[in-house]
Amino acid sequence: MKLKTFLTIYLLFITILFGSLAFVSVYMNNNQMDMLRRQSERDFSRISSTLARDVAVLYGVPMALYREGFVESVEMLVRGYSHYYREHGIHLTISIQDISANDELKFVRNEHGHFIYITGTLPGAFHSLVLNFRQCITESVTVMQNIQRIFLMLAIGFSVIAAFAFYIVLSQIFKPLNVVARTSIKIADGHYGERIYVKGSNELSQVAQDFNRMAEKIENQILMLEGEATKQQQLIVMLEEESIKKQQFIDNFAHEIRTPLTSIYGNAEHMQRALLDEEEIAELTEIIMERTNHIITIANSLLQLATLRDYTPATSHINIESLFANIVQTLSVPLTEHGVQLILKSDVDVLQGQEDLLKSLLLNLCFNAMKACTKDSGEIILEATRQNAKIVLSVTDNGCGIPKESLARVVEPFYRVDKARGRNQDGAGLGLTLCKQIATVHGAKMIIESTEEVGTSIKIEFTNL
16 A cells, blocks of 8 residues: 555656646747747847838939849848848848738748748838848757756656655655554464554554553463463453454454545546546545545544543533533534434433533434434434432434344444445444443443334443442
8 A cells, every 4th residue: 555655646746747847848938939039020120120221321212123233232231231140140131022022930940950030021112122031049949948958857856856755754654554564463363472562642652552451461361370271261262352353353443444545545546647627626635535534533533442441530510401401502403404303301410420521422322313313203312310329321212223133242343233324424333332431431331222113222320429
């Protein structure tokens, strides 16, 4: 994937760089040629006007065209002009024609260099005299070509430097992923002494620390149970289960990430290769941003899961009425869009806990309930009750329900009852896992009861109050 990402980014960079260089070169060349054309036209106009005045002064009215020796005298005068302007690369000749000719300008390239040719009649009364103007522009064209070559060499050098820079940056980005993948495979194969070493304090570092703690606990248990033959089989079974769970987590995580990454790469490759208009570019960009946000959601959920491990909540008195009102305000728009009714019930005034975590728990449960309900006929009951010495928060819906064989697994990371439906709704399969973890750090118990085509009820029992 690193090589593919490098090639895609580098090819896109090269395309933009040399495309821009080509555009600038064409623009500069056209601008240079246009400037030379205007300069030559000004020189031709000035020379022809001056020559016409000199001819008029020497020979008078147009009848002079018929005087003997007139043509030879004019040619001699033009040769004098040509000798004067030779240092400017201008060559002049004169000819006579019976019919007045239109002015003509053209660029000519031959073995002697680059030239501008202008043919036109003298102004005033001498329309039969045709002035042939030729100016050498080889030096100006050569200078422009040298500038273009310098730009090309600079672009090539910059692209080579950029290639090294891109590769180094991508290597640093992908290095932690490679370390995590290799070490995780070794741990999953039973090499529990392996550890993941990732510097920094980002999500990858947190995942690496969790893996290391898990591997360390398993390794310590192996050392403690050495020599205990009666517990050896239990240890093997436990290690196998832990290994399977870890491998399932890695496989599910890789599978979950691969889909949006493949989509991002495919759309980026299409943008790089195809000729797209602005609307298509905006559409593909929106898709890439959506897939990226999905990856960010998964990363944030994993980070929250990692943070909640061994976490002690900062508890305070939570007003149930205020908590429910906050949830209703957050859910008002999606409830209206889905046509789902939210019913509140409570005989409890105050609950002890960390408010933001409990709000996140209830919102996750309400969103799941809303997705399970049929549009325009769904009903969700959010309830707080006191049962003996327990306070119970519950979310009940009349949705599609959960199959009996899936009830025990719905709290596993990345598990979906209906995989197709879950993916279409951009779920990451981590919502119930987070809910269970939040309940656990509060010393509460999460109970899931569900019947297909009837509905689901999820209760959070606070037993330490």
